[in-house]
Amino acid sequence: MTRSFLILHGWQNTRPPGHWQRWLAEQLEAGGERVAYPQLPDPDEPRLDVWTEHLLAALDTLPAQGRTVVCHSLACLLWLHAAARPSPVPPVDRLLLVAPPSGEVLRRHIEVAAFAGPAASAADVRASALSEARLVAADDDPYCPAGAAGEYARALELELDLLPGQGHLSMDEGYGPWPSVLRWCLEPGVRVEARAGAMPPG
Incomplete structure (x- = not known):
């Protein structure tokens, strides 16, 4: 089966050099994989409807079979909203949600409050990620x-890899190259581990 990957960034992210998602896109492309890593519009003041349109358009550029989606931060909520729509997002093969923010935190910021509180159910998520x-x-x-264990993993019946003391899993915590995520992309079913040399627990 042909594999392809869609990588979606979060709030205020302009795909900077050094970010683990940019590194991941480069590594996958260097290995001959097909990758979409779009810059979503207005990352400082994102609109849910506009980001959803771009998500659907990016998926449409990839083959219908063998798609993997990797979301970080606000993009996790983007995916959950898309999965809960009356006309839900077309299903993909595999889905990785990394460091989703809570609805409580999003509602404190007017720029991203619309992303809070998706109505996605466990069934919606299963339908959006088939494998x-x-x-x-x-x-x-x-x-x-x-x-996230209570707010997302249990509520949505997701497999959870809990990484102690790693914060928001961003560049601030040392998440540049992240070989474990690359391995997950290429080897279905493996667990994701903390990046060696990232911020230590405590």
């Missing part, structure tokens, strides 16, 4: 203070 849906989160993410 695997996995959540990767830290136990101390300031953007999800109540913990």
